[in-house]
Amino acid sequence: MSLLDYFRSSKPNTASLAKERLQILVAHERASRNQPSYLPQLQQELLAVIRKYINVGQDAITVNFEQDGNQETLELNIVLPDEK
Amino acid sequence: MARIIVVTSGKGGVGKTTTSAAIAMGLAKRGHKTAVIDFDVGLRNLDLIMGCERRVVYDLVNVINNEATLNQALIKDKRCDQLYILPASQTRDKDALSTEGVGKILEGLSKDFKYIVCDSPAGIERGATLAMYFADDAFVVTNPEVSSVRDSDRMLGILSSKSRRAEKGEEPIKEYLLLSRYSPDRVKLGEMLSVEDVQEILSLHLLGVIPESKSVLNASNSGTPVILDEQSDAGQAYADIVARYLGEDKPHRFIEEEKKGLFGKLFGGK
Numbered sequence: 009m010s011l012l013d014y015f016r017s018s019k020p021n022t023a024s025l026a027k028e029r030l031q032i033l034v035a036h037e038r039a040s041r042n043q044p045s046y047l048p049q050l051q052q053e054l055l056a057v058i059r060k061y062i063n064v065g066q067d068a069i070t071v072n073f074e075q076d077g078n079q080e081t082l083e084l085n086i087v088l089p090d091e092k
Numbered sequence: 093m094a095r096i097i098v099v100t101s102g103k104g105g106v107g108k109t110t111t112s113a114a115i116a117m118g119l120a121k122r123g124h125k126t127a128v129i130d131f132d133v134g135l136r137n138l139d140l141i142m143g144c145e146r147r148v149v150y151d152l153v154n155v156i157n158n159e160a161t162l163n164q165a166l167i168k169d170k171r172c173d174q175l176y177i178l179p180a181s182q183t184r185d186k187d188a189l190s191t192e193g194v195g196k197i198l199e200g201l202s203k204d205f206k207y208i209v210c211d212s213p214a215g216i217e218r219g220a221t222l223a224m225y226f227a228d229d230a231f232v233v234t235n236p237e238v239s240s241v242r243d244s245d246r247m248l249g250i251l252s253s254k255s256r257r258a259e260k261g262e263e264p265i266k267e268y269l270l271l272s273r274y275s276p277d278r279v280k281l282g283e284m285l286s287v288e289d290v291q292e293i294l295s296l297h298l299l300g301v302i303p304e305s306k307s308v309l310n311a312s313n314s315g316t317p318v319i320l321d322e323q324s325d326a327g328q329a330y331a332d333i334v335a336r337y338l339g340e341d342k343p344h345r346f347i348e349e350e351k352k353g354l355f356g357k358l359f360g361g362k
């Protein structure tokens with residue numbers, strides 16, 4: 009490392025910022041790419057059914073689709089409201 | 093049977109045409125009969141980079157529409173008798189390319205050629221998706237820059253789901269990373285994503301790194317694929333890429349900064 013490089017290295021490292029942002033974005037985009045297209049609608053309809061019985065918010069349910077080799081799993085997660 | 097290579101990227105201007113011209117010439121110079129096809133219908137440019145723009149009579153769309161035969165449309169390279177160019181048409185009709193039409197052309201070429209290089213246009217419209225649909229191998233040209241890396245990943249998604257091989261459930265397309273316009277000095281300063289960074293994000297097999305190089309513009313000015321400039325760094329990088337693709341074991345180059353003299357070491361250069 010040259011003397012000048014030493015002083016230069018005090019500048020923010022934008023490349024590592026780029027890498028971090030890309031890793032998050034690419035992981036997100038890959039996950040949604042593999043999702044079946046019915047997923048958003050399924051989520052809406054499930055929410056409507058649950059809300060008939062329990063008073064939950066819009067984001068109280070998450071539906072996750074995962075593919076692992078030949079096995080596909082659909083994970084449904086419902087967060088119930090705190091008992092008052 | 094020919095091996096069909098698509099040169100793709102998603103993002104525009106990253107070096108697909110430069111790469112297509114270089115590797116097609118490289119494969120042909122190694123004695124393999126090679127055809128290079130311009131899929132950029134409406135914006136043809138491969139003819140210019142190959143230096144045969146004044147010899148274009150018929151094009152890809154003419155052959156698809158049976159207005160010319162393959163042999164009439166193929167332009168034989170003047171520097172290498174194993175290389176042929178099939179230019180794109182200048183039509184503005186976006187539907188000029190059809191899956192059947194392109195399939196028919198590739199089938200015809202397959203009988204005669206060892207390698208078929210498809211220079212894809214930017215974007216994800218028909219020209220781009222058709223260029224990759226029939227591919228056996230994909231050369232994903234990426235620049236060390238956020239939008240290029242992201243677009244490359246999108247192309248990987250399309251390659252693995254919308255190609256002929258994917259639809260038929262055959263062995264998937266082999267995907268290779270070609271990292272272009274690389275500046276080791278900027279990587280060292282933390283201003284540019286490194287080869288390792290890009291490889292880690294895309295998890296692709298690295299076929300080679302092409303440095304940012306003045307020789308590329310010089311080559312395009314004169315209509316010479318840069319691989320013929322054997323003295324240049326970019327020309328050597330492409331020659332290495334062709335050799336690796338053909339199975340030779342060549343250590344990667346152009347990843348590290350060039351060694352500087354004592355003066356450069358002391359004052360950092362540039």
Ligand SMILES: Nc1ncnc2c1ncn2[C@@H]1O[C@H](COP(=O)(O)OP(=O)(O)OP(=O)(O)O)[C@@H](O)[C@H]1O
Nearest residue numbers: 104105106107108109110214273303304305308309
């Ligand atoms: N390694 C390199 N060093 C310097 N300049 C380069 C390099 N590779 C390509 N270029 C330049 O970048 C520009 C775009 O290159 P090219 O036409 O090959 O890209 P492309 O991906 O085919 O573009 P398009 O998406 O428009 O088809 C050209 O001006 C070319 O000279």
Ligand SMILES: [Mg+2]
Nearest residue numbers: 108109132137
């Ligand atoms: Mg191009």
